[in-house]
Amino acid sequence: MTEIISIALLDFNKGQLAGLPKNPRFSRDYRYEAMKKSISDCPEMLELRELIVYPYMGRYIVVCGNLRLRACKELGYTELPCKILAPDVAVKKLREYAAKDNISFGENDTDILQNEWDKSELQDWGMEFEPEKPVEEFKERFDSISDDTAVYPLIPKYDEKHELFIIISSNEVDSNWLRERLDMQHMKSYKTGKVSKSNVVDIKDVRHVLQDSNTKS
Known part of the structure; x- marks a missing residue:
């Protein structure tokens, strides 16, 4: 009633x-x-x-x-x-x-909502939509290849023509030691041109450090 x-x-x-x-x-x-x-x-x-x-x-x-x-x-x-x-x-x-x-039973067809509704x-009217995911730079390039053949890092300056090596550090002590050993505290930024601490080093600088170390020993 x-x-x-x-x-x-x-x-x-x-x-x-x-x-x-x-x-x-x-x-x-x-x-x-x-x-x-x-x-x-x-x-x-x-x-x-x-x-x-x-x-x-x-x-x-x-x-x-x-x-x-x-x-x-x-x-x-x-x-x-x-x-x-x-x-x-x-x-x-x-x-x-x-x-x-x-x-709430059932689900909305997102294609119909996006294409046929305003x-x-x-x-x-109070309906919520999932936030649109930002388009990842270079995503299409890497979607077609497997993890073991991907080229890293995803930085515009460093493309497939560069051979890249990854050194992993799980703590700040090791990270600071490596930066100091390779003089990465005073690297010129490829983005701004300013001299500062960096995580990117050219192999020539590594080679120079290793050669100096061998000479001293």
Whole structure:
């Protein structure tokens, strides 16, 4: 049975009914604000999807629609359309209704949403989209080859014409030792031209250091 009920008689589900845990649903601020805007822009949806309430001690516990009730209170509503459950509905059923109301069944076809719907409208109505992943530089070049044949590092200046060697350091002590040994504390940056600490060294500099070391020994 559906009736228009004064908001003053509607109670949030706070677990006051034995066997019905308090409403687990919450919403992040931006999603909640989007829902409020949706109600404000399209109030007739409240009649199409009324709150589901259970009579309790002369009042009504909102079983489904607690967030909508909160939003409507903030928007200044004084009464709302509600579907009233019969007093003899089993508490187990109330739990089932509350849980299922918070479950989103199915998935959206992202291709249809992107190509046949207006994305800005959907976002305005509260639908969320995954953030677009930034295009990785050189991604296409390396997608077609396996890990054991990939060329590193992915730096514009260093292309396939360079043979590259990777030295791995798991701690700062070893890293600083290597930079000092190879004089990498005073390398000219290939990006800015400034002299500073670097992780990139030319093989000629390594060769020079090794030759000096052999001469001294």
